[in-house]
Amino acid sequence: MPLKKHYLNRARITGQLESDDPLRRIVDAIYKEGLTLVNPAIYFETLDISAVPQTFIPGKFAGAKRITLFASTLGLAVDDRIQDYMSRNMVLDSQLLDAWSSESLEALNDAFDTVLRNENGEGTIRFSPGYGDIAVNINRSFLEFLNVPCINAHSETGILTPVKSTTCMIGWYA
């Protein structure tokens, strides 16, 4: 579950929503609806750095001895509902659900990040393809390498399906 303030910030809603503000009811309803739609899953593997394809390893991971690769997703239902809202011109609802699910995925990753760091000790930042020196279009081979069954990546753009999915990695110094 994401912090509400993060959800609201991402949806560009600032300040307190008063009780008679109709937006508050929608914001809360979307939060609750999101909880019923998600089917979160994480696929991961921790490997010696020599076992990881060189094309996956960012320069920032210099000195790392092992790497955890992981892919996370909220599932397809939330994508479908966002599309459904869009098709019915319910733009506010779709925008809120999009913001909520983005923050939910972030919360999922943060929680898993904490678990990994507790187990592996000192590590690098959490890194995703598409930033820095690793192109986003490695996503397809990244998912194939991890053998992830329920997340697809476009071979050229690297865009993930379900949309609310991520690929990440953390390097470990010990």
Add this chain to the structure above:
Amino acid sequence: MKRSEFLDILDKKVLVLDGGYGTQFMKLGFGGIPGEVLNLQNPEAVEKVHRSYVEAGSNIILTNTFSANSLKLRALGHEKDMIAINRTAVAVARRAGGRETLVFGDMSSCGEFPVPAGTMDFDACVDIFRTQASILASEGVDGLIIETMSDIKELKAALLGVREASPDLPLIVHMTFDETFRSVTGTPPEAYAALFDDLDCDVIGINCSVGPAVSLDIIRKIATHTSKPLSVEPNAGAPIFDGVKLTYNETPEDFAMYTEDFISAGCRIIGGCCGTSPDHIKLISHFATSGRNLKTARTPVQIITSRTAIATMDPFITIGERINPAGRDRFQKQIVDMNFSQVLDEAASQKLQGATVLDTNLGIEKLLTPEHFVKVINELDRASSLPLSLDIQTPSMMELAARHYSGRPLLNSARVTDKNLPRRIEILKKYGGMLVLLAMGKEIPETARGRFDVIMEGIRILEDAGISRHRVLADALVMSFGAGKDPSVTLETFKLLNEEGIKTTCGLSNLSFGMPDRSYLNGTFLTQALDRGLTSAIMNPGDEFVMGCLYGTLSLAGKKLTRADVRVSENPLVNILLEGNAEKLLKEIKDLCNINDPVIVSQEILGKAMEEIGILYGNGKIYLPHLLLAAQTSQLSFDHLNSLLAGEVESKGRVLLATVEGDVHDIGKKIVGTVLKTGGFEVIDLGKDISAQKIVEKALELKPDIIGLSAMMTTTVGRVSEVAAALKAADINAKLICGGASMTSDLAIKFGADGFAKNASFVTDLCLKILN
């Protein structure tokens, strides 16, 4: 734990309270035993539930003593075990909580309301809470909580009792409000917050009745009227019964998503009430410790309140002066004779004329006893009066009136002398309220600067005693123009005080004492005073010229005066019923009987007026105290009509009411009974904790058309099913209806009932539909 230590913790972090106990006991298979009795019969079960909350992240757990006061335990047949139950509860909670978890002693309603909402003596109510609090305190709890209180006066009694037993322990107070933002006896959250901001408690909050979304709305209303830390324990939504077990519709995730909102609104303690579980608490704990946004201090809005009404300072408070027998010998004699009919008349008429507060002066106090002051306070409270200004000279009588008052009063008044002001400060500190501070010490200063200095000296003394200047209405002293006093001194004093941000008042009519054309003098002076920042006046709202000057001057300044919600009906009898003036109503009824058949008067005139009262209540136009008042007010007239008719009046049906076995809550059922009587039904109330067998016996004997069952607790709702089966087995055809805090429409159908009323406002319609 010291109160200052507790408040220091709340400055730095949010504390997580525990969740529901009833549903957890049910899960463990103890649904049939009163929760408090479990402390003695199966303390291991109680400890197990405590531990589950500690493991979920509760920083505070509550002792299993919610209903362990002498009155409730008497109803359960366990009064003799009261000390043992409370002592064991503390020991069990302490064992489960270990060193890290705070243990707070839990207390709640006696099950009866003090006068006038109920029949219990106020001081007896104080005693009940003092007794329980002293046991819990002596057993070493870290603090105390009084929760799920639906009557503001009972909560005030509870607080006074707790503070007599334990002045030094942290104290949390909670009321419960429904989705209309009112307590059962009609109090809005703002009025509750304003009074308890003054009283000697540390944290103000709410619990039960509603889920987190509505709780948040209520908390935000409370937050504007107190600077104290807030606390909240919502229900997990509405109960759902699948035929075997009871669950609630708010999942832990649904529930926890409001945690940040509560913190932003000022909550420093968050937990759960009915239907919440360790899973709910675990998630609350997660959100309470991540992403905290602890707000800075709030400045409460100053209001004067009664049980049901609020008078705001902005832009002006009109304090009606007519409850004062000075110069009216007959009125004084009535008061001495304990006849408060004219007091109620004056209250009602001034409300219609636009007063927002009522000055209450009973005249020559040497002629009066303490009972006079208690009675008049209760009579005005019963009549759902506007907020009161307690214009009482004798300090002990002022204290008594403040003690029995159900709101945040205006104490009228104090002079700035060593003897006079400290005594009023004592009363303010103990019972709350605002103070009319006179611009005089032993003498009245002749100059505006002199009067201003006296007021500022008084404010300094008040602030040294911990009372904010925002609680002061400074009276710049209007003197008699006819006696040669210069009104410009008073006007200049208003100006000086206004520049300092001090709220002001005056006795307006003093200006024209002994003069002709009083209205013109008073009205003109009022206009000048408003221009200099006057914020209230004790005045005659029946003087149309003066009131016109008030409305006109404020309008020209771009301010709108909000008048109290007056005259809710075009039917004059309805308004008399709502004034609570039984004698006036009886006179009207007797007059009507002179020109109508008594049957017509009873059924078509008074009966219809009572029906309209029921509709007004159902529509939320009036509140429960109004409804109870009208029912009570009508009794004298109905008795008179019945004596004329000798059994000619037919009821709409006979209703048998009972609270199911194992449940001792019967306030709601009594309210339902009153509403049904008001609607023309014959009502027989069997009482509380009534077995299915007894209900069957009485149904066979009395042959009711409808049987109404009440079950408040999650552990007793299932009894309705037993009664339904027993009635069917006995071939009783009466319709069965049910209600209560834990009941729902779905549950009622599953249990075999013919109808369900969410609250008393729906019950008359339900009964009429069922019988038709």
